Amino acid sequence: MATASPVTEVFVDVDDPQLRSRTTAERKPPAVKNQPPPESNEGIRVRQLVILSFWAIIIILGIPIWLWTTSIYRAPLPLQEMMDWAAGRACRPSFPLQIVVEGPLLPQSEVVRIVRATQHALDDQNDFSLHHLRLRVGNSHVPLNASQQRQKTEQDRQADSSSEEISTTKELALRITLIPNGGLTAAQAELQTQSATLNVQYPASSIPLASSTSFPLATFIAAHLQELFAEEQALIALTLTASTALTNGHQSSANAGPSSLSSNPTAVGSKDHRLGRAGSISPELVARLASRNSQALKYSPTYHITISLFSPNAWPSSWDIEAAIAEYLAPLIRSASVISNFTIDTQTQLYASFSPSVRPPEYDASRDVWTLREEDLGGFINAAEWPLSPSIGVGPTLNFIIYVPDPTTSPLMIKESQANSWMIPQWGGIVILNPPSSARLNQVQTKGLSKEDIQPALLVFSHQLLSFLGTPELPPSIPLKLQTLTRLRAVSLLLSASSTMGSLARLTVALPSIAIPETVSTAVEVTLEHLRSSCTALKDGEFSTALDNARTAEIAAERGFFEKSMVGQLYFPDEHKVAVYLPLLGPVGVPLMMSALKELKRIWIVRRSRRSSSGAL
Numbered sequence: 001m002a003t004a005s006p007v008t009e010v011f012v013d014v015d016d017p018q019l020r021s022r023t024t025a026e027r028k029p030p031a032v033k034n035q036p037p038p039e040s041n042e043g044i045r046v047r048q049l050v051i052l053s054f055w056a057i058i059i060i061l062g063i064p065i066w067l068w069t070t071s072i073y074r075a076p077l078p079l080q081e082m083m084d085w086a087a088g089r090a091c092r093p094s095f096p097l098q099i100v101v102e103g104p105l106l107p108q109s110e111v112v113r114i115v116r117a118t119q120h121a122l123d124d125q126n127d128f129s130l131h132h133l134r135l136r137v138g139n140s141h142v143p144l145n146a147s148q149q150r151q152k153t154e155q156d157r158q159a160d161s162s163s164e165e166i167s168t169t170k171e172l173a174l175r176i177t178l179i180p181n182g183g184l185t186a187a188q189a190e191l192q193t194q195s196a197t198l199n200v201q202y203p204a205s206s207i208p209l210a211s212s213t214s215f216p217l218a219t220f221i222a223a224h225l226q227e228l229f230a231e232e233q234a235l236i237a238l239t240l241t242a243s244t245a246l247t248n249g250h251q252s253s254a255n256a257g258p259s260s261l262s263s264n265p266t267a268v269g270s271k272d273h274r275l276g277r278a279g280s281i282s283p284e285l286v287a288r289l290a291s292r293n294s295q296a297l298k299y300s301p302t303y304h305i306t307i308s309l310f311s312p313n314a315w316p317s318s319w320d321i322e323a324a325i326a327e328y329l330a331p332l333i334r335s336a337s338v339i340s341n342f343t344i345d346t347q348t349q350l351y352a353s354f355s356p357s358v359r360p361p362e363y364d365a366s367r368d369v370w371t372l373r374e375e376d377l378g379g380f381i382n383a384a385e386w387p388l389s390p391s392i393g394v395g396p397t398l399n400f401i402i403y404v405p406d407p408t409t410s411p412l413m414i415k416e417s418q419a420n421s422w423m424i425p426q427w428g429g430i431v432i433l434n435p436p437s438s439a440r441l442n443q444v445q446t447k448g449l450s451k452e453d454i455q456p457a458l459l460v461f462s463h464q465l466l467s468f469l470g471t472p473e474l475p476p477s478i479p480l481k482l483q484t485l486t487r488l489r490a491v492s493l494l495l496s497a498s499s500t501m502g503s504l505a506r507l508t509v510a511l512p513s514i515a516i517p518e519t520v521s522t523a524v525e526v527t528l529e530h531l532r533s534s535c536t537a538l539k540d541g542e543f544s545t546a547l548d549n550a551r552t553a554e555i556a557a558e559r560g561f562f563e564k565s566m567v568g569q570l571y572f573p574d575e576h577k578v579a580v581y582l583p584l585l586g587p588v589g590v591p592l593m594m595s596a597l598k599e600l601k602r603i604w605i606v607r608r609s610r611r612s613s614s615g616a617l
């Protein structure tokens with residue numbers, strides 16, 4: 001008999017939400033995902049053409065137009081030649097000074113003999129080869145009769161051919177006149193202050209026989225010439241040395257540049273000839289030249305001169321300044337016009353006392369004068385009441401002040417030096433013009449100041465003007481001072497323009513994105529052309545021509561270096577370009593890039609599936 005199996009009862013809670021959802025899910029048929037209809041070949045081709053057309057427009061039209069409208073034009077520049085000028089390889093300036101020797105009372109052969117001996121003595125004493133004195137025989141000599149002339153024709157022809165003749169196109173630096181004087185025991189030299197003439201008087205014993213090896217007169221003339229031009233040689237040597245030091249500093253600090261500029265082993269090879277003289281200059285002379293240069297103004301093609309008359313009372317009511325300028329100052333201005341141009345104006349202000357910060361004048365009973373302390377001179381200018389413009393016109397202004405003190409405090413002097421004038425470096429000069437004595441006071445007050453009364457002040461202003469221009473103290477001759485200044489300005493402007501060319505070349509190499517307009521290229525061509533002309537003129541002894549060309553080169557170099565469009569590009573780096581273009585190109589570029597990438601991905605998938613299908617078959 002079969003035994004019945006036990007029955008197990010299971011109670012299910014039909015209200016359980018988990019059971020209900022699971023049961024429902026088991027009964028629900030699987031969902032079918034809606035797929036887009038297959039894309040036709042025509043649609044694919046249209047989409048590809050649309051994407052391709054967009055990219056074709058960007059590549060064929062967009063990018064070229066963008067490059068054309070945003071490209072930076074860089075005019076070609078002769079970088080290597082510019083660096084050569086800056087390094088001193090393109091020009092080795094020299095200063096051949098022509099000196100004519102004349103003997104109105106001597107035969108030509110004797111003058112030639114003196115010139116030869118003096119030239120040999122000069123060559124032995126000169127240790128600065130760039131600045132050399134060249135002597136030649138002048139045309140003035142003792143007249144000869146017909147018989148003597150026939151006898152000396154051949155001798156003089158040979159002497160002339162062997163003497164140190166210099167081309168007549170060169171400027172004459174100095175004229176030496178030989179004057180025999182039997183009453184002297186030793187040679188004497190006298191330099192004319194208003195002309196470039198040196199008169200040399202000598203006894204007959206100064207000229208030895210032809211067989212003698214010593215020549216006292218030649219040694220004396222050579223030593224005197226070296227003394228006259230020693231300061232000029234020192235100034236030129238220091239100018240060349242300073243330029244070399246500046247060039248070497250630029251070359252050592254410049255890291256960028258083409259290999260042709262940076263790998264040249266002769267980059268500083270020109271410094272040897274510039275430093276030859278500087279090492280032999282005494283420290284005292286260097287200090288004196290530095291002190292004098294600190295007073296001088298920077299070179300300018302034009303200077304403006306203002307002559308002012310100030311008085312603490314109502315006198316003088318008039319002054320004959322125009323006639324005084326024409327007679328005492330205008331000749332110097334005309335002589336210096338070869339170097340720079342000058343404009344002059346005058347002004348008068350009465351009841352204008354000096355600065356109240358200055359202590360009142362003190363009476364010196366021992367000398368019967370009124371004095372000002374030297375430490376008070378710096379505050380003498382009453383800037384609050386005196387109408388002194390700092391600059392008038394295109395060039396720097398030089399202020400020359402004539403101060404007429406009150407008769408009750410005159411004569412007025414500087415206590416320590418007993419002088420009545422002083423200079424303010426790079427600004428101007430002041431002269432205290434004391435009124436005449438009481439015996440003439442009433443008469444002079446009636447007519448004002450005549451040109452004779454103003455003469456002492458203008459003569460002082462003339463010397464101060466030479467100092468402000470940068471002339472040396474020696475030689476004392478004004479024409480020689482101006483000739484020296486011409487040579488100094490020529491070489492300084494030549495070096496300055498050359499340095500500017502080097503700076504422009506380094507800037508062009510260091511900033512590839514900077515614009516170089518055509519005006520800069522033209523300015524560089526003009527600068528280099530005039531630099532070559534100036535260097536040639538210096539070597540030929542045509543110093544005025546050299547100064548004109550150097551001045552033009554400096555102006556053109558400054559104009560090219562400070563070109564407005566080029567300077568503005570310095571302040572627009574690449575980071576600014578990214579900040580401008582990214583918000584503009586981002587919204588356009590991202591959809592184009594994504595559509596192109598998707599299309600390339602689809603093509604790659606289709607090709608891979610085709611290769612798989614062909615491999616299975």
